[in-house]
Amino acid sequence: MAFTLxxxxxxxxxxxxxxxxxxxxxYRGLRHxxxxxxxxxxxxxxxxxxxFAVGAVTGTVLSFEFGLLWPAFTGRFGExxxxxxxxxxxxxxxxxxxxxxxxxxxxRLAPWTHFWTGVPVxxxxxxxxxxxxxVNSWMNQPQGYSPTTxxxxxxxxxxxxxxxxxxxxxxxxxxAAYIVTGFLVxxxxxxxxxxxxxxxxxxxGLLIPLTVACIATPIQFAVGxxxxxxxxxxxxxxxxxxxxxxxxxxxxxxxxxxxxxxDGVKGGIKIPGFDSFLVGWSTSTQVTGLxxxxxxDRPPFNTLLHWCFDxxxxxxxxxxxxxxxxxxxxxxxxxxxxxxxxxxxxxVSGLAAVTALECGWxxxxxxxQPWIVYNVMRTEDxxxxxxGVWVTFVLILALYAALGAALFITLRAMSRRWRDxxxxxxxxxxxxxxxxxxxxAAGASG
Amino acid sequence: MSKADAVAVVLLIGxxxxxxxxxxxxxxxxxxxLAGGSEQGRRPRELIDWAIGPVWEANxxxxxxxxxxxxxxxxxxxxxxxxxxxxxxxxxxxxxxxxGAGFAFHHTARRAxxxxxxxxxxxxxxxxxxxxxxxxxxxxxxxRVPVGNATGDLVTSWLNPLSLVIGALFVATSTYxxxxxxxxDARRAESPDLERYFTNRxxxxxxxxxxLAAASLVLMHSKAEYVFDxxxxxxxxxxxxxxxxxxxxxxxxxRGVRRGARPLAVGAVAAVIAGWGVAQWPYLLPxxxxxxxxxxxxxxxxxxxxxxxxxxxxVLPAIGLLFTLAQRSVVEEAGRPTP
Numbered sequence: 001m002a003f004t005l006x007x008x009x010x011x012x013x014x015x016x017x018x019x020x021x022x023x024x025x026x027y028r029g030l031r032h033x034x035x036x037x038x039x040x041x042x043x044x045x046x047x048x049x050x051x052f053a054v055g056a057v058t059g060t061v062l063s064f065e066f067g068l069l070w071p072a073f074t075g076r077f078g079e080x081x082x083x084x085x086x087x088x089x090x091x092x093x094x095x096x097x098x099x100x101x102x103x104x105x106x107x108r109l110a111p112w113t114h115f116w117t118g119v120p121v122x123x124x125x126x127x128x129x130x131x132x133x134x135v136n137s138w139m140n141q142p143q144g145y146s147p148t149t150x151x152x153x154x155x156x157x158x159x160x161x162x163x164x165x166x167x168x169x170x171x172x173x174x175x176a177a178y179i180v181t182g183f184l185v186x187x188x189x190x191x192x193x194x195x196x197x198x199x200x201x202x203x204x205g206l207l208i209p210l211t212v213a214c215i216a217t218p219i220q221f222a223v224g225x226x227x228x229x230x231x232x233x234x235x236x237x238x239x240x241x242x243x244x245x246x247x248x249x250x251x252x253x254x255x256x257x258x259x260x261x262x263d264g265v266k267g268g269i270k271i272p273g274f275d276s277f278l279v280g281w282s283t284s285t286q287v288t289g290l291x292x293x294x295x296x297d298r299p300p301f302n303t304l305l306h307w308c309f310d311x312x313x314x315x316x317x318x319x320x321x322x323x324x325x326x327x328x329x330x331x332x333x334x335x336x337x338x339x340x341x342x343x344x345x346x347x348v349s350g351l352a353a354v355t356a357l358e359c360g361w362x363x364x365x366x367x368x369q370p371w372i373v374y375n376v377m378r379t380e381d382x383x384x385x386x387x388g389v390w391v392t393f394v395l396i397l398a399l400y401a402a403l404g405a406a407l408f409i410t411l412r413a414m415s416r417r418w419r420d421x422x423x424x425x426x427x428x429x430x431x432x433x434x435x436x437x438x439x440x441a442a443g444a445s446g
Numbered sequence: 447m448s449k450a451d452a453v454a455v456v457l458l459i460g461x462x463x464x465x466x467x468x469x470x471x472x473x474x475x476x477x478x479x480l481a482g483g484s485e486q487g488r489r490p491r492e493l494i495d496w497a498i499g500p501v502w503e504a505n506x507x508x509x510x511x512x513x514x515x516x517x518x519x520x521x522x523x524x525x526x527x528x529x530x531x532x533x534x535x536x537x538x539x540x541x542x543x544x545x546g547a548g549f550a551f552h553h554t555a556r557r558a559x560x561x562x563x564x565x566x567x568x569x570x571x572x573x574x575x576x577x578x579x580x581x582x583x584x585x586x587x588x589x590r591v592p593v594g595n596a597t598g599d600l601v602t603s604w605l606n607p608l609s610l611v612i613g614a615l616f617v618a619t620s621t622y623x624x625x626x627x628x629x630x631d632a633r634r635a636e637s638p639d640l641e642r643y644f645t646n647r648x649x650x651x652x653x654x655x656x657x658l659a660a661a662s663l664v665l666m667h668s669k670a671e672y673v674f675d676x677x678x679x680x681x682x683x684x685x686x687x688x689x690x691x692x693x694x695x696x697x698x699x700x701r702g703v704r705r706g707a708r709p710l711a712v713g714a715v716a717a718v719i720a721g722w723g724v725a726q727w728p729y730l731l732p733x734x735x736x737x738x739x740x741x742x743x744x745x746x747x748x749x750x751x752x753x754x755x756x757x758x759x760x761v762l763p764a765i766g767l768l769f770t771l772a773q774r775s776v777v778e779e780a781g782r783p784t785p
Binding site for chain 1: 506507509510511513514515517518519521522524525526527528529532535536538539540542543545546547549551595596742743744745746748749750753754756757760761764765767768771772
């Protein structure tokens, strides 16, 4: 399930943020009478359609997995967190409906009407992200139900929905979605420009998503920082594992990378007292260590966790640098830096952002282990008793690999087709209709 | 009616919606599979793509709706069903992956071979999912799903005559619904030949579905007594209504009447599902788990009902808008089949 979620998280991010990019391009196209922006909006809407369809599939599989893999978890706590999924279902429904109207409405709807049918997609994407991430927050900070052992008999929905992890986890994930999508889309156009296609479509296609992502990244840095400090307070063991803190003490050094062992960190760059400083703005802040709980209650793969955390923060820092580069270039020349090095940096930024996303996912999930619901239910108690789970798991793995490959090939084929189309210059959005039957056209406008 | 019963009704409404819209979708996929070789089956397939393109995703969201309401409102039933019926549900999920992928990719696949692979996976998956979901319903009706984490038999719970017949019934019903819908779509596309093509298929599918329904009733008599008694007792009026609707559709199609076939076909399916709900009441898993025993705490049930209320107010008009636009051909992507 971790794997399917790791796959779904990328698609879901695209599903949340790609519609926003598409609407920005659409708005620009209509407002400034810019056919290139409209063309981009139409293309992105097609890419959205494909990723959304695949995302819907992986999402459905995930809802099956709640039963197929974690029946005991859902059986006991479904009535607690399920409501959030019901809300998410509502948003998802709206998203599916309006995406269909938007995508299939390019030819026949009036331009501004068409634009407005896209707005619910963006809103529903945000709402859906909120609900799903709130479930994960609840798993980190469970509350709002009783009794805490045995069968749940009473639930307080608002306490479940607005649990203490929501204020930092939800914005963190939504920003991540915009960052990943922005850099990913921009990187595709950067590659195109590096190969010599420096037309206006490529420039716009790079600039719109890159601007969005570069605005979101510094905010993300602040949100992530808040999140880490809250985790240090609410889930100290998770934080200790992220930072390889073995024993509870003050004046704890910060290690950048390095190998976590029972006797401390081997290798890595050591910054004395900095970890304590980050947690409480003073080197004398006490940081809880892993030794405060029995070995059974500590997260596994400590080094991996630490590396993932550092990688995520590192990539975020580099991406802020990229944003500054763009900002300075814009301020000086009213254009993005034209150097090949800038384009190369943008070209790798997409993959870097995805890596950061996956690292963050590993940190929050592995860091919560051995608990599926923090300090309440162990993962091993949640899993299904049905045999043959491993067969299913391997099958799912193979299936998703195929799905990922097919998605990649399809999107690539689409982009090639568009490139060919550019050379022939056909298919302008909102252009003259290829000729519907007159009676239907009349019915549509009436 | 208690709050738990109200949530059970919401669940049943979701099941009905999925059976009608999802079912019609799966059926269309099957017709696409059965349409024959690339040249011979080209026109029916064009019609199918054109008809379901805009509404595909919305149709399948109903399944997620059903799953979420089940695990939120009745989590112990969810646990029991998904652990004991691990195998058929995994296969149904597999079908959903193939179907979604096939659908997502076949419009964009440029080369004939890629398109053919996508088409085939789309069609085969359309067979897999309704069939295995049918076996799940058969297992529940046959009282083979006990409460707990995988406490039922992993194999015989769903691999038995009753389950298999109900699985086949689900497939037949899907094809029947799809054919009835496609008759109207063919009319909208002004293709009389396709109209005849799907009318004939609707008639055949209706007869097969009717026969399978009768066969499953016979099997229920010995293997699912509680549900059988319910269907022939309190649920009888609904079963009769369903049969009447089904026969009326046959007559309308046979005579080539242009209106009324679609609502009646939907009515036939909805009535039988409602009858099943009445027959099972007050059980969620017949003789194993009652609705009130499985129900979530009161505040959660209220939450589900509130969300459902909002869905009725917000989502239904949106769906109505989508279907209206689709029916008026304001939203479309795939080329309309040439008349």
